[in-house]
Amino acid sequence: MDNTQIKEAPQDASAEGYNTPVATGGKSMEIRNLKAYYGSYLAISDVNMEIQPNKVTALIGPSGCGKSTLIRCLNRMHEVTPGAPRVEGEVLLDGQNIYAPSADPVKVRRLIGMVFQKPNPFPTMSISENVLAGIKLNSGRLNHAQAAEIVEQSLHRAALWDEVKDKLGKSGASLSGGQQQRLCIARTIAVNPEVILMDEPCSALDPIATLKIEELIEELKAQYTIIIVTHNMQQASRASDFTAFMLAQDGPGHLVEFGPTQQIFTRPTQKRTEDYITGRFG
Amino acid sequence: MPARPTFERELRDLQDELLVMSSMVDKAISRSIEALKNRDLGLARLVVSDDQKVNDKRFEIEEKCILITATQAPLASDLRTIVAVLNVITDLERMADHCVGIAKIAIMTGNEPPLKPLIDIPRMAEQSRSMLRRAMDAFVARDVAAANAVANEDDIVDQLYDQVYRELLTFMLNDPRTIDRATHLLWVAHNLERIGDRVTNICERVNFLVTGRMEEYKAAKQV
Numbered sequence: 001m002d003n004t005q006i007k008e009a010p011q012d013a014s015a016e017g018y019n020t021p022v023a024t025g026g027k028s029m030e031i032r033n034l035k036a037y038y039g040s041y042l043a044i045s046d047v048n049m050e051i052q053p054n055k056v057t058a059l060i061g062p063s064g065c066g067k068s069t070l071i072r073c074l075n076r077m078h079e080v081t082p083g084a085p086r087v088e089g090e091v092l093l094d095g096q097n098i099y100a101p102s103a104d105p106v107k108v109r110r111l112i113g114m115v116f117q118k119p120n121p122f123p124t125m126s127i128s129e130n131v132l133a134g135i136k137l138n139s140g141r142l143n144h145a146q147a148a149e150i151v152e153q154s155l156h157r158a159a160l161w162d163e164v165k166d167k168l169g170k171s172g173a174s175l176s177g178g179q180q181q182r183l184c185i186a187r188t189i190a191v192n193p194e195v196i197l198m199d200e201p202c203s204a205l206d207p208i209a210t211l212k213i214e215e216l217i218e219e220l221k222a223q224y225t226i227i228i229v230t231h232n233m234q235q236a237s238r239a240s241d242f243t244a245f246m247l248a249q250d251g252p253g254h255l256v257e258f259g260p261t262q263q264i265f266t267r268p269t270q271k272r273t274e275d276y277i278t279g280r281f282g
Numbered sequence: 283m284p285a286r287p288t289f290e291r292e293l294r295d296l297q298d299e300l301l302v303m304s305s306m307v308d309k310a311i312s313r314s315i316e317a318l319k320n321r322d323l324g325l326a327r328l329v330v331s332d333d334q335k336v337n338d339k340r341f342e343i344e345e346k347c348i349l350i351t352a353t354q355a356p357l358a359s360d361l362r363t364i365v366a367v368l369n370v371i372t373d374l375e376r377m378a379d380h381c382v383g384i385a386k387i388a389i390m391t392g393n394e395p396p397l398k399p400l401i402d403i404p405r406m407a408e409q410s411r412s413m414l415r416r417a418m419d420a421f422v423a424r425d426v427a428a429a430n431a432v433a434n435e436d437d438i439v440d441q442l443y444d445q446v447y448r449e450l451l452t453f454m455l456n457d458p459r460t461i462d463r464a465t466h467l468l469w470v471a472h473n474l475e476r477i478g479d480r481v482t483n484i485c486e487r488v489n490f491l492v493t494g495r496m497e498e499y500k501a502a503k504q505v
Contacts, residue, residue: 234355265357267494277357280285 026054026225027094027111027194029074034089035252036069036078043069045252047089049244051195056217056226058240058261060233062281065246066253067229071197074098074227075112076105093195110138113188117200119180121172121187127164130172130183131155134191150190157223158186159216178209182216189220196220198228202235214239233277237265245273289354293363296346297422300367303339304418307374308411310336310381311477315407318388318470319400326392329385336378340371362494366487370421373480373487377414380473380480387466397453397463406442406474409435410481417484421491429488432481433499439478446471 029051036044044066051057059067072078076098078085090097098108113134121130131151135142142150151168155161160182164175172183181201188196198217202210210232217226217239230236236243243264245257249272257264257273268274275281284290310329317326347364350356356364413432420428450464450471482499490496 233357237357266361268358274358278286278360279289 025194025223026221028053029094029195029225029227030090030092031070031074032090032092034070034073034087034091036066036073037086037088038083039086042252044073044246044248045254047246047255049255049258051225051227052242053225054221054223055241056221056228056239057242057244058236059227059229059244059246060231060236060276061246061248061253061256062276063231064253065248067246068199069253070246071114071199071227071229074195074197075109075114077109077114079105106138110134110191111193112195112197113191113193114197114199115181115184115188115201118204119177119184121175121180121183123171123173125172126169127155127172127175127183128168131186131190134187138191154186154190155183157189157220158182159212159219160186176209178205178212181205181209181213185213185216185220189224193224195225195227198226200229200231203231210235233265237261245270245276247272247276286354289350289356289360292346292350292354293360296343296350296363296367299339299343299346300370301418301422303336303343303371303374304414306332306336306339307377307381308414310378311407311411311414311474314381314384314388315404317385318391319404321388321392321396323389323392326385326388330382330389333378333382336375340375343371344368359491362491366421366491369487370484373483377477377480380477383473384470387470391463391466394463397460397467400467402442402446402449403467403470403474406439406446406471406478409439409442410474410477413439413478413481414484417481417488420488421484424488424492426489426492429485433485436478436482436499439475443471443475 031047031049031051034044034047035042047070049057059071061067069078072081073087074091076087078087087099090099092098093108093111097103098112122133125133128147128151131154132142132147135150152161152165155164160179163179164170164183167174172180175183181204185196185201202213205213214235217228220226221241228236228240230239240261242259243261244255245264245268246253247256248254257268257270259269263269264273265277268277310332313325314329316322317329347368351364354360413435417429417432419425420432447468450468453460454464486497486499
């Protein structure tokens, strides 16, 4: 990634490469001495992590440990949440600090997309419009053919195309919960991100829809770097390559253990990790 | 109160069942050698018929492991406990089969005159039983050092086996009419040697249980 990529606000859709919906491949991220505050309250302290490209990294930990705050720091969403938020430290995307004074937060959020807990398609928009919403918000202009291609490609990648191809003009809200979540993933993919953040993407879905999303995550990691917050231990063990366990005991949230998922769930090195994943916590 | 009382009770019950099974095997080793030594055909037949109980117990424990895995989603040390139990019951079940092998020889040779008084073979059996009991103690205590110490004692069983082998070979060379009886005793010794190896497997599982590492003692020794 060259320096200008996260610095300049997009002027034109084609200049941004929106008309070529081919992912450039996932990028690595590095978190250095990250602290996140709400006013004077320190929510997470001194997190250091290296996120591997084209891998799935799961963030686990009890409620209130700061995992959602952490994931929101990774695309500068923390600073737009209520409560006088503030971030210290660095988050590097492919070596570039997204908190550098010259970095453009809008650009950062395009390169590092986010999928939320509750599927949130825009209810007044059609399925197609939902997919293109991110591009339009980034003031991108597309001709009809470009738009149609992006819609189809994105829905294909989100494993939703076959289910919606005959009703692209219908409201996004007409879909089932699992389909809506995949529509949100398609919307995230449409702007060609390098990293996809997912904050408990399956917690509002039934087991079948959950498995579909997990399968999708497995496919998507070939093209994107994925970071997922989950409360579901089985999901973390099934869907991720690396797992980070966070805890906020007697102080701010911090990283307790970070390693290959296979190791974390079979022989964690820290007793607190063991206690949490075996349900002996507290 | 523990965080997962039902789960913890199930794991405790599982371990208790494992100890029941190991004491069944302990009894089978002791009885098969007693039957051989005392030419007690009734006791030998009991070892053979009781093997079904050991097999049943093995499946019962296996079913429990499956049920706990399905309902409690065990992870980390809990998962390793289940996997270790599944492996140990296989070893115990095979040990009981070796006892059946010994008992069948006791039945076959019960009406022949004894070749010699049995000394080293009962020693092998006692050594194996002692190792089995202490391996199970190490399992319960999650004690790697104790498990390693037990595994090291397998050399004693192996040395006794060599001794028995050489002695029986001498008998056969001196008097070919003893070949049948000596061969039978050699099978007994071989069964006991295998039982010792199975105890070593259990010790390996104690290591896995505690550390998560899968290592063979024999492989480590050869290096």
